[in-house]
Amino acid sequence: MSVFEAFIRGIPKAELHLHIEGSLEPEQMFEFSRRNKVDIPFRSVEEVRGAYAFSNLQDFLDIYYQGAAVLHTEEDFRDLALAYFARLKADGGVHAEIFFDPETHTNRGLPFSIAVDGLLAGMKEAETRYGITSKLIMCFLRHLDEASSFRTLQAAEPWLHRIAGVGLDSSEKGHPPSKFARVFQAARELGLKICAHAGEEGPPDYVHEALDILHVDRIDHGNRALEDDALTRRLAKEGMTLTVCPLSNLKLCVVMDLKDHPMKRMLNLGLKATCSSDDPAYFGGYVGDNYIRTAEAVGLTREDIVTLAKNSFTGSFLDAASKAKHDRCDRRPRRRELTNEGAGGPTALKSRTNFIGAASSGETVVAIRPTGTSAGAPRSGGPRSQMKQAKPSHW
Numbered sequence: 001m002s003v004f005e006a007f008i009r010g011i012p013k014a015e016l017h018l019h020i021e022g023s024l025e026p027e028q029m030f031e032f033s034r035r036n037k038v039d040i041p042f043r044s045v046e047e048v049r050g051a052y053a054f055s056n057l058q059d060f061l062d063i064y065y066q067g068a069a070v071l072h073t074e075e076d077f078r079d080l081a082l083a084y085f086a087r088l089k090a091d092g093g094v095h096a097e098i099f100f101d102p103e104t105h106t107n108r109g110l111p112f113s114i115a116v117d118g119l120l121a122g123m124k125e126a127e128t129r130y131g132i133t134s135k136l137i138m139c140f141l142r143h144l145d146e147a148s149s150f151r152t153l154q155a156a157e158p159w160l161h162r163i164a165g166v167g168l169d170s171s172e173k174g175h176p177p178s179k180f181a182r183v184f185q186a187a188r189e190l191g192l193k194i195c196a197h198a199g200e201e202g203p204p205d206y207v208h209e210a211l212d213i214l215h216v217d218r219i220d221h222g223n224r225a226l227e228d229d230a231l232t233r234r235l236a237k238e239g240m241t242l243t244v245c246p247l248s249n250l251k252l253c254v255v256m257d258l259k260d261h262p263m264k265r266m267l268n269l270g271l272k273a274t275c276s277s278d279d280p281a282y283f284g285g286y287v288g289d290n291y292i293r294t295a296e297a298v299g300l301t302r303e304d305i306v307t308l309a310k311n312s313f314t315g316s317f318l319d320a321a322s323k324a325k326h327d328r329c330d331r332r333p334r335r336r337e338l339t340n341e342g343a344g345g346p347t348a349l350k351s352r353t354n355f356i357g358a359a360s361s362g363e364t365v366v367a368i369r370p371t372g373t374s375a376g377a378p379r380s381g382g383p384r385s386q387m388k389q390a391k392p393s394h395w
């Protein structure tokens with residue numbers, strides 16, 4: 001692993017935009033289809049991966065809903081969540097706020113309790129096993145009508161003390177946030193946090209509506225807000241968190257080349273951007289890959305990476321005390337600190353860790369201070385001489 005990769009995977013981070021059904025890897029799809037005796041229209045893992053060539057959001061959603069149909073039991077949802085958290089741990093994740101789509105499951109006959117109880121069990125187990133905290137966000141499918149979202153909110157009532165917020169996902173175009181004004185108002189009155197996908201494929205007006213009609217606490221994606229200068233200034237001024245998903249944007253042709261991704265521009269404009277994976281099994285990478293490939297493509301600096309990681313906590317729905325605790329991990333990089341302990345490379349790369357440092361101008365050094373906690377273990381690092389060679393040119 002290069003210093004560059006170790007730095008990114010090692011820095012503690014939260015993931016704020018993750019659809020748990022979108023973490024269903026093809027291998028799991030086959031496992032669950034066998035377990036539940038459900039037919040799927042694919043004969044091999046390779047065939048599934050071959051089908052993941054999308055030209056827009058709707059192409060993807062058609063396959064996504066097909067995949068989710070193999071999930072039938074609480075155990076399936078629990079196992080799905082645990083598989084995701086194991087990957088998050090390897091990427092330096094310490095907190096996640098995960099979306100699920102109840103209507104995807106209730107509309108095919110599953111009781112509401114199956115998905116929610118299974119996911120909550122997986123989240124609890126992940127905290128015990130990996131030390132990762134998490135929150136659950138219930139999304140309404142915007143291609144359905146408002147009555148369906150009201151039924152979903154009603155069905156969720158016994159679990160509302162364990163659900164942090166509501167979101168809005170699925171086909172964006174033609175389904176503006178205003179279509180769901182009343183159900184979001186009801187959710188707000190119940191004390192739930194509010195987020196909505198806006199400005200992914202939809203126009204800047206949808207971002208305006210999410211702000212002014214839904215009164216969101218967070219915007220999911222928000223890329224197209226950049227087409228509206230006044231809106232961009234407003235988002236920066238209000239410190240509105242954007243949960244940006246670069247590899248998703250590439251896979252769904254929101255950008256045609258990752259080099260054209262607006263992440264760097266967002267940060268330079270003072271927008272509170274974060275980096276997430278969206279539907280990682282379908283889009284070619286989990287959160288660490290999103291950071292790394294975006295950093296390479298648009299030239300993110302260490303300071304940019306630290307800012308993204310810091311934003312992921314300040315933009316989370318954690319309480320102030322938890323945010324303060326995580327903030328200790330997000331200091332600006334200092335010049336060289338520690339590294340060469342033990343055989344085979346820095347202690348920093350072997351144990352997890354509070355991030356405390358970075359590089360001098362001539363030499364790249366990752367400095368990560370072990371915390372003594374058990375959470376996670378970044379992948380092993382190589383000898384320091386090899387690590388220096390792997391430094392990307394803009395670092």
Ligand SMILES: [Zn+2]
Binds near residue numbers: 017019220279
């Ligand atoms: Zn999404």
